[in-house]
Amino acid sequence: MKPILHCLMLFAVTLIIAPVKAAPPNIIYILADDLGYGDLGSYGQKLTNTPRLDKMAAQGIRFIQHYAGAPSCHPSRCVLFTGKHAGHGRIRANSDLPLLPEDFTISQMMKKAGYATGGVGKWALGQQETTGAPWVKGMDEFLGYLDQTLAHSYYPDHLWKDGQRMEIPENKDGQRKVYSHDLFAEQSLDFIRRHKDGPFFFYAALTIPHAEMAVPEDSLAEYRGKWPEPKTFPGSKTYCPQDQPRAVRAAMITRMDRDIGRILDLLDELKIADNTLVMFSSDNGPITAGGSAPEFFDSNGPLRDLKFKLYEGGIRVPFIARWPGKIKAGAESKLVSDFADMMPTFAEVSGAEAVKGDGRSILPTLLGKDAEQEKREVFYWEAAPQQALRKGDWKIYRRAPNAPIELYDLSKDIGETTDLATSMPEKVAELEKLMMESRMESSEFPLAKKEKKKKKH
Structure with a gap:
């Protein structure tokens, strides 16, 4: 009996000192x-x-x-x-x-x-x-x-x-x-x-x-x-x-x-x-x-x-x-x-x-x-035909594929009141490239609607 009691005591001690695993939150x-x-x-x-x-x-x-x-x-x-x-x-x-x-x-x-x-x-x-x-x-x-x-x-x-x-x-x-x-x-x-x-x-x-x-x-x-x-x-x-x-x-x-x-x-x-x-x-x-x-x-x-x-x-x-x-x-x-x-x-x-x-x-x-x-x-958003991208504090926005890109510095202009695109063309070019690389084409939601071909008479 003693060996059995000894084993049971060891098992009980193990249960007491073993860390209890926390329940998943x-x-x-x-x-x-x-x-x-x-x-x-x-x-x-x-x-x-x-x-x-x-x-x-x-x-x-x-x-x-x-x-x-x-x-x-x-x-x-x-x-x-x-x-x-x-x-x-x-x-x-x-x-x-x-x-x-x-x-x-x-x-x-x-x-x-x-x-x-x-x-x-x-x-x-x-x-x-x-x-x-x-x-x-x-x-x-x-x-x-x-x-x-x-x-x-x-x-x-x-x-x-x-x-x-x-x-x-x-x-x-x-x-x-x-x-x-x-x-x-x-x-x-x-x-x-x-x-x-x-x-x-x-x-x-x-x-x-x-x-x-x-x-x-x-x-x-x-x-x-x-x-x-x-x-x-x-x-x-x-x-x-x-x-x-x-x-x-x-x-x-x-x-x-x-x-x-x-x-x-x-x-x-x-x-x-x-x-x-x-x-x-x-x-x-x-x-x-x-x-x-x-x-x-x-x-x-x-x-x-x-x-x-x-x-x-x-x-x-x-x-x-x-x-x-x-x-x-x-x-x-x-x-x-x-x-x-x-x-x-x-x-x-x-x-x-x-x-x-x-x-x-x-x-x-x-x-x-x-x-x-x-x-x-980089953060990217799309709502065809609109696109927007944020990198750091810089954000660009384009309302349609052929529309001009707007550039904002969100660290100073959270209300997007001052478009800096004209004065910072290099930054615009950098972010525009990222913006186009950030998306895959979607047939259901194209950025630009394809023009229907006119039938020949």
């Missing part, structure tokens, strides 16, 4: 829709209340030079999920084109690494029964809009859930009783509760404040009558049934902020906050919305132009990350980064295997190890 990525660089209090907003996101920034890190993948939703999400910038990606403008089988996504990568995967909101990478549907691209669970056009309404009569059409009878025949964002908030909380033992990857592609201006009355109450409203604006009754675009837009953003706070509170309640990386960003810049933004709210902050354009206002977006105990509270980063960096970052965080794309992991910056951060030399 959970990842939650939250994406707003058409939220501008200046729409959060932590980025200078003075009129709209965003206390929970501002607190998240105070508890984590705020990036001031982060870019979306494109200036509109469909291609921007393609960059995010595939890790390939718009010069290499399959989708380069809003369209019905789905991802194809060879387009490996973040959700597939995380699922392959043993993560439970889920999402809500606007997918826009492939509709039902296509090769780009969420349940084909690695999502164990998904509730939301597949089509970005249907996502213009906050009171749809149906959504898609796990491959099946989910009817919303309360919204049939034009009724407006169930607010889609509220369904997404509840599904997010439910998913986290059910997968609290982890690891999980959750993608909350919220549709606020995109398209239709509509919000439940309990949120509108905070802003009703707070500001003068435009007397007329395009498609008022269709676009903003409540006829108060400024108050409604602010209330929408505050409601979204509240529900993000509920997610963060749940992580604390479940005691998994320290093992959960939470990120927040926007898919592109703001859009003119019936006098509500960005003119009134200064939604693009100091940046030039809006959604659909490759000036800074169309692609530079807020980006906040929180990971208690890992990310230093109140940090700010000037690292230039974009959506293509998310796939390698999530791979390094989780131990997953990523395909080689255009991004670089920003985990060193998140952890405060700036000296270890590999920096990308």
